Amino acid sequence: MHVLQIGPLWFPVSRDAAGGRETLLAGLIAALEKLGCRNTLLASGDSQTPGRLVPVIPRNLIAMMRDQQAWELAYYEQHELSLALQLAGEVDVLHSHLNPGAFSLSAVPGIGRRVLHTHHGPVWGDLQWLVGQYPDLWLSTVSEFQARQLRAAGARRCTAIHNGIDVAAFDFQPRGGDALVFLGRLEHGKGPDLAIAVARQLGRPLILAGPKTDGKFFAETIAPHLNDNIRYIGVVNHAEKNALLGGAACALLPFRGAEGFGMVSIEAMACGTPVVALANGALPEIVEPGVTGYLTGREQELPELVTQAVQLDRAKVRQRVAARFDLPIIAARYLDLYRQIAASKN
Structure with missing residues (x-):
């Protein structure tokens, strides 16, 4: 199994990251690698990972904005999605942690059925509307609290997998x-x-x-x-x-x-x-x-x-x-979901 992890750009993906998603992703990749699952990570160049890192930008976006080298997320995220499309043929599953920027990947022929979107934040009405339009998106949430809201909006393939730590x-x-x-x-x-x-x-x-x-x-x-x-x-x-x-x-x-x-x-x-x-x-x-x-x-x-x-x-x-909540437990659940997605025909 080879997974393309599409990471957020605000902070570096690392154990010391200021962002919760970045901290989780650093540990999750390490635990997946130990289970024999290969990972390619799209993230800022100052990220730290045992997997293969493909830098989207040289440093995390917060630092670049602070130094007036960047001003708006959207352009850098679009570049990240372009890189994801280029790398899609090398991997079994694309796992996006961007919400909502990467939902369009699920509409790309030949790729869309292999894209998993993990929603880390609050569930607002806009997301519920989108899920109602596309109920067969592969979705995961970090709590049942979120998953219940998405299933109520029509999501048919929504799995709750708690966050974990080492x-x-x-x-x-x-x-x-x-x-x-x-x-x-x-x-x-x-x-x-x-x-x-x-x-x-x-x-x-x-x-x-x-x-x-x-x-x-x-x-x-x-x-x-x-x-x-x-x-x-x-x-x-x-x-x-x-x-x-x-x-x-x-x-x-x-x-x-x-x-x-x-x-x-x-x-x-x-x-x-x-x-x-x-x-x-x-x-x-x-x-x-x-x-x-x-x-x-x-x-x-x-x-x-x-x-x-x-x-x-x-x-x-x-x-x-x-x-x-130990990461090996959480990583095993993600690996099971990756296998289910890779084996799916639609």
Whole structure:
């Protein structure tokens, strides 16, 4: 089996990527290679992969935009799709992680029946409309929460495969510290302001990490509360994330939006750190109440749930994430789907 992985261009595909899709793809390719599945990756030239890398652009688009070497995604993505067409004859399956830019590949004669589209983000009405027009697209989602919405819109070939991580790449910490941790984009939808309110109510230290994607929100809502007890440390690489999550008493992830998955939740669990979150999107599929953390639909209940979560058995938290979300398990499910697609006649 040889798969063309069509990766996003915003960040490099690597274990240290700032983007969740890029982080997942780096680990997924490594796990697939170990299963004997060859991979060719279309991505930025600064990506890191054990497969064959075909650079679409020299560096990730965020860096190029920052240095005023690029201004708009669409033109670079069109070039990526052209490269995918050129390489299609060399592979068994084309696996797109672009949504929605690559859906047109499924209409190309001789190629379309071999294209899998993985949807990583929220399911909006526009996508549901498209699925209704083309119900036989090969689709995968990263949660049943997403898949149910697409099947309801008419999708006939939609498989939910959870995101995964290399659990062995995260150090288990049998005892966390006193601090809470929030890891994610610093924007209203991710709820870092809620994390600050919980930490202040409990009198616990809080460490915030992640990119500042909304400067106004950060300046007005986050920055005024920063002090020695509530700190913002910026974007972290894998080693820093490993230490940060493992050293926390609890990962507090009060995401207001309907998360398609929530990678940071399983990364925290891999370190043994329990998770407390709002019960939105796919998080009820990930967090097992009373075992790996707690969920609630009410913001005012978060402080009490943190108090309960820090008492959970951290070894059991690690065991559950390894049993459910370790990358070899996830990669095997994708490989089964690739084989099904390659064997399909239409």
